[in-house]
Amino acid sequence: MFVYRDEIDGLRSVAVIPVILYHAGFTDYFAGGYVGVDIFFVISGYLITSVIDHECEDGRFSLVSFYERRCRRILPALFLILFLSSIFAYKHMLPDQLKEFGETLIAIVCLSSNVYFWWKDDGYFTNISELNPLIHTWSLAVEEQFYFVFPLLCHFFAKKRRCLVILLISAALMSLLLSQWGGNLRSLSINQFQGFAQPAYATFYLPTGRIWELLCGAFIAFYLRIKDSSKEFSRLTKEFFALLGVLLIILSVVGLDNHRVPPFPNFYTILPVSGASLIILFAEKNTTVGYLLSIRLVRWIGLISYSAYLWHQPLLAFLRIKSTSTPQLNLIIIVIALVFPLSFLSYKFIEQPFRDKQRFSRKQIFAISGLCSAITLILAIHSIQTANIQSMTAEQRGDEYLSxxxxxxxxxxxxxxxxxxxxxxxxxxxxxxxxxxxxxxxxxxxxxxxxxxxxxxxxxxxxxxxxxxxxxxxxxxxxxxxxxxxxxxxxxxxxxxxxxxxxxxxxxxxxxxxxxxxxxxxxxxxxxxxxxxxxxxxxxxxxxxxxxxxxxxxxxxxxxxxxxxxxxxxxxxxxxxxxxxxxxxxxxxxxxxxxxxxxxxxxxxxxxxxxxxxxxxxxxxxxxxxxxxxxxxxxxxxxxxxxxxxx
Known part of the structure; x- marks a missing residue:
């Protein structure tokens, strides 16, 4: 049976805060803040597998119901951010930036923004990404691409659990190898041997190098379902491993500076993934770590973490686009402070209502999702056409600046x-x-x-x-x-x-x-x-x-x-x-x-x-x-x- 855990909400806050601070430019103390996304992957794999596994066990798993839940969870807040970002982009972006923004909207609707960013090859760790208001949607695309396949495997192998586990372990090991392929083996050199040479951004953006992180969460869900309660770990053991998990995450957030470690993900990614896994496994409410993660404020940040993740990058990117110079620290702090009230509002008035099946039926959710997707595509096409028209108009006026x-x-x-x-x-x-x-x-x-x-x-x-x-x-x-x-x-x-x-x-x-x-x-x-x-x-x-x-x-x-x-x-x-x-x-x-x-x-x-x-x-x-x-x-x-x- 799936049991709701307050401490998982607390772990979400541990994941989202470093990401926000990293993107805000506080890289002296949060040099590895980007690993918050890896923590999110583990949490997502654990929670969704727990639900799927529970429903398969009861014989009531439905792919339609699964994708309905994903629509309710992901799309309403996402479309809100896309619509608001489109307004600002239309007013303040250069034609070429606006055109790329429109192309990104199309990629997001097609659940392939990660592929688009890989194809553009701008690089997540470049200054260019600071000006891209939707660069962070790559992680949502990775998750959705994973969940197109994973539920099907769970459904078809529901009665062949051993085959499913063997298949998933093989996939996880292959994914970890692929992540290392584009990671630190690429930095080795022994005479003429140069290790592997897969483009680094391919593993960063594409699901090939990320599947193992989501599957780590899935394996935890499998383990906790079959765990023998008579062989419960001692309180001291739980305390130790939960604290170790926290230390691994702190080490990752502080120490995994992208300027000093090989291209992410790679074997270094095991640190934050292991940290998140240990916390999920051992940080129960009766442990110190579990108690701290269950504190009301920490949980509150975790509850609004999805909205906070969506809000922070557009706010920071548009601040930089509008600034004549590098934004001052006080402006950055104001933007970060704005993220949380805005996230609370979108959580309360967008996320929660659309998750309520009494307020919106399945047909309504799918219909609204389809309508919003169509509107987003219209906005995308309009952005691209506007960019082209702006360029043509400037040239016709004799101002060659844009051309x-x-x-x-x-x-x-x-x-x-x-x-x-x-x-x-x-x-x-x-x-x-x-x-x-x-x-x-x-x-x-x-x-x-x-x-x-x-x-x-x-x-x-x-x-x-x-x-x-x-x-x-x-x-x-x-x-x-x-x-x-x-x-x-x-x-x-x-x-x-x-x-x-x-x-x-x-x-x-x-x-x-x-x-x-x-x-x-x-x-x-x-x-x-x-x-x-x-x-x-x-x-x-x-x-x-x-x-x-x-x-x-x-x-x-x-x-x-x-x-x-x-x-x-x-x-x-x-x-x-x-x-x-x-x-x-x-x-x-x-x-x-x-x-x-x-x-x-x-x-x-x-x-x-x-x-x-x-x-x-x-x-x-x-x-x-x-x-x-x-x-x-x-x-x-x-x-x-x-x-x-x-x-």
Missing amino acids: DLRKYGNWEYVVRDFDALERRKTFSNQTAALGKKRMVLIGDSFAQDVYNMIIEGKHLANYEIRVYFVYSRCQIYLGTEDRKQFIEKRHHQTCTNANDIKYALPLIRQADVIMLASNWYEWSAQRLPTTLKLLNLTEHQQVFVIGSKHFGIVNPALYVNKSTAFRKKQFQAPKTEIVNVNNLLAKSIEKHIFVNVMKMVCTGYNFTCPLFTPQGKLISHDGAHLTKYGAGYVGEIIFKNKPLNKL
Whole structure:
């Protein structure tokens, strides 16, 4: 018989609070707050399996009834958030953002938002996800995809329990292996063996790497049903394992920093999953942990946790979309505080009424769900069409801002020409005969910007140029120290391979000019004089170091439908750490080889940087990387002034 447990509601609060704080940016203390979703998966697997198993035992399990309960539980509050988010998106999103929002709505209605985000490949742990109001719906999609199959298996194998358990154990082990496939085995390197190489986001978003978490909850439900009450664990044993579960969750929330652990999920995910499992198994009301989880306030947060999960991301995302800079701490705290009263209202007036079978019958629930799905699809299509119309209208008015942003204000533009040239691994044999010199450009996305400067301004026409990419997390460094000590653990494999300047040495030996451009870190900047010395350049070779750049936090949406005069007046302060690193480079490197981009470009009041060119064109779409016009503008400045004017 299924028994309602207050402490499970308390565990829900333990899951949702770290997620909210993590998304709010409190990553210093909640670096692994995203594992709250993994705790939710275990709870969901336990609760739903308990109900299904109980109904199968009584011979009254019905797939229609099961999906009716899912509709009552999931859809009403979800549709509320989708409708409200659509209003804000329509008013405040850029056309391209609005178009992606509409596509996301379609994916959500089709229960496949996780597949959509995987296909878009934005990455859950990127800054882009902070601006996506519906990124969190991926976990709902994972659950619903799982529950399309799991109840069927329970139904068909109701009288063959042993076969069902064997099948589910096999599926759980395979899922755990797949999660590890995209996780920390991907970070191992033994000579030429690189472990597995499944894309990490595939395991993060898709159910393949998550099934085992839901099945852990299911196995707990199976175990508790057949547990022999005569072999009850002692009170001390329950206390110990319940406390161990809490410690594992705390360790996960505090310690599983996505910058330090391999791509999630992986074997590290066992920590929060085990913690949640131990609490469900042992934290009964007569234990200390069970008592704490059953406290009224803790339970209350757990009861509204689904609404809180739905509300928090749109509120935070739209705050960031509307802000001209990174939202201040007090605004973030206000938004977090708003989550709970809003969640209570949606729980009381949306969730609870629709769960009441006396107020809404099965036919009404399915009819309302179908109607809301249709309305959501209409909103999605309207969003996509509105985005297209806005872009066309702006172009017809003669304002090319949106079309420029779409064509040249993105990563595709930044990397395009650099990546095409990188396929050429050596210099031509005809360089000398053509009267040209040889130059090699080495670095990360900032080097890609430099190459775009060269292309847009038609600079260095008398040079044959080759490029070599070194990922910014790896940095440009030569020396006796092991650079892994300065690099985040999850990037060790990447930085062990081609992302190392030592592999560019054959090109350097052939070049007349070597240009190093990077988003310099303090540790690499301090060691750059040593790196330059170890390049062992001849007296006929020249080397130049291009400093880092930053134009402040840029929100392109703020400048739609603004006049050219208004745009030209926009100046912002760059990141302090970028300025500090450039100052460090200026002190340690000779003036005739260092290009201080910030000092040349940011000449506004109090060392502020222009956001637009004198012609009113956006310089940087994200504050760090250049648009087509930004590349032309900045390139004109640095190549016409010392020291690059000598080239």
